[in-house]
Amino acid sequence: MxxxxxxxxxxxxxxxxxxxxxxxxxxxxxxxxxxxxxxxxxxxxxxxxxxxxxxxxxxxxxxxxxxxxxxxxxxxxxxxxxxxxxxxxxxxxxxxxxxxxxxxxxxxxxxxxxxxxxxxxxxxxxxxxxxxxxxxxxxxxxxxxxxxGMGVAPEEGDPDTYAVKHEYCDVLIAGGGPAGLSAALTAGRTGARVILIDEQNEFGGSLLSDHGAEIDGKPAMDWVDAALAELKEMEEVTILNRTAVIGYFDHNFITAMEKITDHLGPQDSNDTPRQRFWKIRAKQVVLASGSFERPMLFGDNDRPGVMLASAVRTYINRYGVLPGKDMVVFTNNDSAYKTALDAFANGGRVEIVDTRVDPKGPLVEQARSLDITIHTNAAIVGTKGYRRLKGVEVMELNEAGDGVKGTKFHIGCDVVAMSSGWNPAVNLFSQARGKLRYDEELTSFVPDHCQWDNYSVGSCNGTFTLEGALSEGLEAGLKAAQAAGFGEGQSVPATPSAPEVEHGDMRTLWYIPMDRPLARGKKHFHEFQNDSTVADIHLAAREGYISVEHLKRYTTTGMGTDQGKTSNVNAIAIMAQIRGVSIPQVGTTTFRPPFVPVTFGAIAGHDVEDLFLQARKTPMHSAHDRNGAIYEDVGDWKRPYYFPKAGEDMHAAVQRECKAVRDSVGIMDGSTLGKLDIQGKDASRLLNLLYTNAWSKLAPGKCRYGLMCNEHGMVFDDGVTTCIGENHYHMTTTTGGAGRVANWIEEWIQTEYPDWDVYATSVTEQWAVSILNGPKSRKVLEKLVDIDLSAEAFPFMAMKECHIAGVPARIYRISFTGELSYEINVPARYGLHVWDALLEAGEEFDICQYGTETMHVLRAEKGFIIAGQDTDGSVTPMDLDMDWIVSKKKGDFLGRRSFTRTDTARTDRKQLVGVLTEDPNVVLMEGAHLVRELKDKPPMDMLGHVTSSYMSPNCGRSIAMALIRDGKNLKGQSFMVPTMSGKAHKVTITDPIFFDKENKRIDGEPS
Amino acid sequence: MVETAIKKVSPLDGLAGPVGGNVKLTSNGFVGKVIIRGDSDNKDFVMAVKDVTGVEIPTTALTFNEGETYSIYWMGPDEWMIMTPEDGEVALETALREKLGETPSQVVNVSDYYASMRLSGPAAREVLKKGSPLDLHPSKFKAGNCTGTRFAHATIFMVQRDEEPTYDINVRISFAEYLWNYFVEASREFG
CATH class of the missing domain: 3.10.20.440 (2Fe-2S iron-sulphur cluster binding domain, sarcosine oxidase, alpha subunit, N-terminal domain)
Structure with a gap:
């Protein structure tokens, strides 16, 4: 075998x-x-x-x-x-x-x-x-x-799937040992919604390893089985094994990671998620998370074969494994005697090294009766063996326990089972910002108080007897359920009997001395994973890092994947010894999530690949796919960027598109523009508040452009709003600003003017918008509509309701290019139908589909701003040379009072101007700075920066816009633009309108 | 004027549903939807809506009232959604606006703003729990409830129809394909 x-x-x-x-x-x-x-x-x-x-x-x-x-x-x-x-x-x-x-x-x-x-x-x-x-x-x-480094993360994609689940409960119980199961029973019996969580494959906690433990005169695991059977019958109880509670946040928000298929190995199908990340809101929390045994800090205590005594016992009783044939149990308390007895019973040769002078009690007596050798008042001072433990060196302790005396002797062994006492697992309680208290008798930290509704029960509360754990669990489960509104009048059932032998006192020696000074030849590890030793703690103290927070960072104690579960208390105690203060005076660091390592996959859940981020698509998206669009991400939207023809790069495509629009007709998808429907008697009052210009006299069927400023008088959005009918308006916003404007309006209505008769509702996606632009737009459109499109019947800045290609439409004659333009709005379901009809109708005019880049060039040719590109939250309408849009007559509006502030009213602020390069083929970088005087290297006197810059085929040269200090007064003057490569371009400041300054093209060709 | 066959397009067209039988996902087509805003303490407002739809405006949060043709859903303290069979929305919008006259209110056709889909089957609730932070326990959210919430990154308006459970889920059309595909992926483990 x-x-x-x-x-x-x-x-x-x-x-x-x-x-x-x-x-x-x-x-x-x-x-x-x-x-x-x-x-x-x-x-x-x-x-x-x-x-x-x-x-x-x-x-x-x-x-x-x-x-x-x-x-x-x-x-x-x-x-x-x-x-x-x-x-x-x-x-x-x-x-x-x-x-x-x-x-x-x-x-x-x-x-x-x-x-x-x-x-x-x-x-x-x-x-x-x-x-x-x-x-x-x-x-x-x-x-x-x-x-x-630690392990290596795989570089290929993970073939497994993961899921997230949101859940609520009345009582969440973290830990399925005797205390947790008891709590689940009393909570569950009230009918409350209970979630019982345990990290292991089986419930039972410490009882899984506690051979011989009895409850009500029967094997303890019989009680566990009965408890589980009862819980499984309860409809409102959710039982999660293989699930670790990893985070405890404010207001009893708990996260947990469930391993669903890990224990089955790699699966052929990934239909079932490998792991599930739970996000749980619990009214009440019961923490039954158990305790961790402390290692002994003796010389070279890290050799393979040196183990925690309780772990050795678990391997024997739960897994049927005797980790070695020759065992030395090294302890300062009685609990490790159980390990010695179980090892002995299973054929191990056992000797006990006990730091206590005169250990007594039933367990000690039992070991003595079996002729197990007990070396009292003794300590392991060193080990033999490198890759595997071969033996230990033992000496007698002095009275104070801070030194050794007598002769060193050797015990051959391949396993050391050590125990220096127990630490309640207060990690989750501490994560919840619960305060800890140092218990002198237990020599460890226990939960004190917490601002959230929780109960610590069993050994995580410092209660180390089985009966105590059962009793605390039963009581806390019912109390928690009652606090959540269940089980009124119920009383706590009697605690089952679970008699245990008495334990004697401990003799706590935080540091196990040796026969030579600390750090000479042997290492006393308190933190195994990060290789931090007692000597390192001394060094930290010598160098002044005596605060527990400094100690942690300096020695990296508690910073490994185990988060110091076995090391923290020992490290604090050693520091307390060095400083000559009490352990609570050193204090603890705050435990942080996660309690155990979590996979990134579990946190991401289904939010990967195509589901990582929503791709918002317009109703015409399938046509754009069909017609070869390259997309630009605008927020979450997929907008056509440009439509390249075979062999064209982006530059060639955009140049062609720009030309085609002004020469004949182009079409673009404007569906993503933000849209709001505004109704009520105070609707125009609202518009007067939001926009800088006057809105009271806008007649039905008429459109008006407006700028929105914040309270500081800075432009934050713009768009065209149309009067649809009496007290009824249709507002458009920028694509990216849609949500912001909707929130802005709602805030003003709700918080400042709740008495106004006005409502605003987003209709962005109600309407699919096809925008025709160019001199031949009218010719295309008239083939499809049932209204007169002549400039007289349908003038610029008007809206008509009509039918297009058989479907109802609102057509707005507004323009972002300076060309004759129609923005055709139809209910979204008809968007594709109308787009295709327009393409077909436009075929004879070589209608050109164009994307956002061409739109940007065409509007820049006309000097039209894009809020957010040519403005940055520090630009007033006056800075944009748009004084004409700021009403001097109407009453108050948002931003108005700020226009009179000295800084805002300054005449030499950064202002929007045009910039032309001396070399017409040079396209400046957006963001490039204009300087008064070129120097070898920065700093130079910067006047401002380029906000928009393009090659304009319609102007036959490059064009740019810039925000320049005192720009209005600098028109006609030349400056330099240094580039990253070290070159510099000479530029002249101009008016920002580069094309059709007289606005002659707006009515296009007559039909 | 050129006449071509008019085609209506939904963002849910052609999307494949879940493979297994424990979650069903179907499109509700072009259900008519009209948002109405107003003050439910104003009798004129309440009566006008009742007169046009034959249905009482629900004033209890998270509930809806159903009539023969129309059903009205509570969306907020001053906001409701009226659903109508396909193509009924324009007539409803007109009738409401006429009846309400000067009464402070807003009537907005949002039939195309939202896509509507039906998620049902024994595991439907489990699917929703993956993306919605709401408590969907039958004692907290049941047949007869409706609510605005989110599912993953999408803002949704959700109605529970029955205890199967069956949910009608309305989402902005630009999020519809994402939401549908999320539901399909989330359903996979339930067979």
């Missing part, structure tokens, strides 16, 4: 289901129900990883979620999952695992040289050494990261 450490019977593994798996390419056997760690231990493999900094060989320390050492990569290629704890990986047939942070192999890792040189690599080494020269830090960092 290859599984040399497997106990013949017992454990919760399924011996009928053997599996094989590989670790670093070598094949091993295990059973279903094993974890990767237990299966490797069954095969007597302890060496599972290399440490972060010194590359020391490391074995498994724990049997659960706190594991700092056995960090491996599961799977390979696109399915590789790095930085996974071997202690929580469930075994399946074909599982593939590999070690990390070692090269060329786990057994011979060249990085191990760091260990030999470790005297030169204390805490803070990198910060101190690689600071000079400063410019090289980025380079150093790359190399340091590569050699210190």
């Amino acid at each position: 290859s599984q040399s450490n497997r106990i013949k019977t017992g454990g919760r593994i399924d011996r009928n289901k053997p599996v094989s798996f590989t670790f670093d390419g070598k094949t091993f056997q295990g059973f279903e129900g094993d974890t990767l760690a237990s299966a490797l231990l069954a095969n007597n493999v302890h060496l599972m990883g290399r440490s972060f900094k010194y590359h020391r060989p490391r074995g498994v320390l724990s049997a659960g979620s706190e594991e700092p050492n056995a960090i491996v990569t599961i799977g390979s290629g696109k399915r590789s999952d790095p930085n996974t704890r071997a202690t929580v990986v469930e075994m399946f047939d074909g599982l593939e695992a590999s070690s990390q942070n070692c090269w060329p192999s786990l057994n011979f890792d060249i990085g191990g040289i760091n260990n030999k040189l470790s005297r030169f690599f204390p805490a803070g080494f990198y910060y101190k050494t690689f600071m000079w020269p400063k410019s090289m830090w980025m380079k150093y960092e790359e190399i340091i990261r590569a050699s210190a």
Whole structure:
């Protein structure tokens, strides 16, 4: 039998289901129900990883979620999952695992040289050494990261799927051990909505490992099974195993990660998500998250084979694995005696090293009665073995426990099971910003108070007896349900009896002394994953990093993937010793989410690939696809950017489109423009408030352009608003500003003028908008409509309701190009129909489909602004040379009072002007600066910057607009524009209207 | 004037639904939708809407009232949506505006603004829970409820029709394809 450490019977593994798996390419056997760690231990493999900094060989320390050492990569290629704890990986047939942070192999890792040189690599080494020269830090960092790195993230796409789920409950219970199950029972019985969450595959928590525990005279697991059976019958109880609560946020918002298929291995189909990320709002929270055993801080306490005593017991009882044949139990308390007894019962040779002078109590007596050797008042001062523990050196402690005496003696062993006491798992409570209290008797931090409704029960509350856990759970479950409005009048059931033997006192020695000074030859690791030692804490203190927050950053204690679950309290205690203060005076750092590592996939859920971000499409999108549009992302919208013909690049296509519109006719999709329907007797009053110009006299069927300013008098949007009928208006906004304007209007109506008779509702997507532009627009349109299109009957800035191609339409004669233009609005369902009809009708005029870039060029030729491109939130209408649009007569409007502020009223503000390059073929970079005097290098006297710049085929040269200090007074003057490449262009400031200054083209060709 | 066959296009045209049987997803076609704004304390307003539609304006949040032709949905303290069978919206809009006359109000045809789809089947609620942060437990949101909420990145207006459960979901048409595809992907695990 290859599984040399497997106990013949017992454990919760399924011996009928053997599996094989590989670790670093070598094949091993295990059973279903094993974890990767237990299966490797069954095969007597302890060496599972290399440490972060010194590359020391490391074995498994724990049997659960706190594991700092056995960090491996599961799977390979696109399915590789790095930085996974071997202690929580469930075994399946074909599982593939590999070690990390070692090269060329786990057994011979060249990085191990760091260990030999470790005297030169204390805490803070990198910060101190690689600071000079400063410019090289980025380079150093790359190399340091590569050699210190954890696992490698796969570069290919993840073939698995993930999901997110939102849920609510009355009572959420984190932890499914005896306390959590008890709470679930009493909460569930009230009919409250309960979610019971446990990280492991099975419920039972500590009872899964506690061979011999009894509840009401029967095996404790019988009670667990009965509790689960009862809970499963409750309709409102959700039971989640393989689910870790990872975050506890304000107002009892809880996040959890459920592993759905991880334990089954890679799946052929990805229909079922691999993991699910839960976002839960709980009225009440019961924390039953258990506790973590503390390691002993003795010399070279990190050798593979040195494990937590409770973990050894879990491997024996739960997995049927005796991690080694020759065991030394090193303890300061009675709980580790259970490990000694169970190991002995399963054929292990056991000796106990106990720091206490005179341990007594039933467990100690039992060990003595079995002739197990107990070395009292003794300590391990060092270990033998490098890749695997071979033995320990033991000495007698002095009275104070801060030194050793007598003769050193050696005990041969391949496993040390150590226990220095227990820390309640207060991580989630602390995440919720609950305050902790130091319990002198337990020598650990326990929950004190929290602003959110929660209850800590069982060992995470410092209650370490089974009866205590059951009792606290039963009470908290009912109290929580009652606080949520359930179970009125119900009382807490009697606690089942669960008698336990009494435990004796502890003798806490935070640092285990040795026969030579600290840091000479041996390392006392308190933080295994980040290779931080007791000596590092001393160094931190010597260098002044005595605050717990500084200690954490300086030594990186608690900053690994395990978040210091086994190390934090020890580190704080050592610092307290050094400073000669009490442990609470040192204090704790705040625990932060996630409690255990989370995959990015789970957080993203379905929001990947096409569902990552909505692609908003207009009703004419399929036509644009068909007609070869290249798209531009405008917000979330997909807008045609340009429509290239075969062989055309963007420049060629845009130049052609620009020419075609002014020579004949073009068509563009304007559906994305923001639109609002405004109705009510005070509608024109609202428009007078929002816009700078006057709106009271706009007649039905007439359109008007307006600028919107914020309270500071700065332009933030523009558009055309049309009077549809009495007290009824249709407002348009920029595409990107649609939401902002809608919110702006709603805010003013709701907060300042709720008494006004006016309502505004977004209709952006109600209307599909096809825009015709160019002298031949009328000729195209008249083929499709039932109204007179002559300039007399349908003048500029008017709106007509009519039919086009058989469907109802509103046509607005407004123009963003200076050409004859019709903006044809039809209900969205007809958008494609009308677009296609217009293309067909325009065929004889070579109608040209054009996109946003051509629109930009054409409007710039006319000097029309784009709010957000030529304005940036610091530009007034006057800066845009648009004084004409600011009413001097009407009453107050938004922005008005700011126009009289001295800075706003200044006449030398940055103003919008045209800019022409001396060389007509040069197109300036948008953002380029105009300078008064060219110098070798910055700083130069900057006048302002280019906001819009294009090659205009209709002007036969490049054109640009710019915001220039005192620009209106500088027209006709020449300046320089330096470029990134070192060249400079000479430019002249002009009027910003470059084409058809007299506005002669607006009525197009007569029909 | 050139006459061509008039084609109506919905953003849901041609989209494939979920493969399995536990979630059904269908388009509701061109259901007519009219937004009405006003003050439900104003009897003239309430009566005018009642006269035209035969349906009482619901004043309880998250509820709707159904009549023979029209149903009225609470969207906010001063905002309701009236649904009509296809092509009924223009007549409704006209009738409402006429009846309301001077009464402070707004009537807006949004039939094309929203696409409407029906999500139903035993796993429909589970699908919604993936993207909506709302409590959809049958004791909190049930047949007869409607609400504005979000699903993933889309703002939606949702109506629960029955306890199967069946939901009608209205979404701005530019988000319709995204939402539909999200529902289909989210349904996959439920078969």
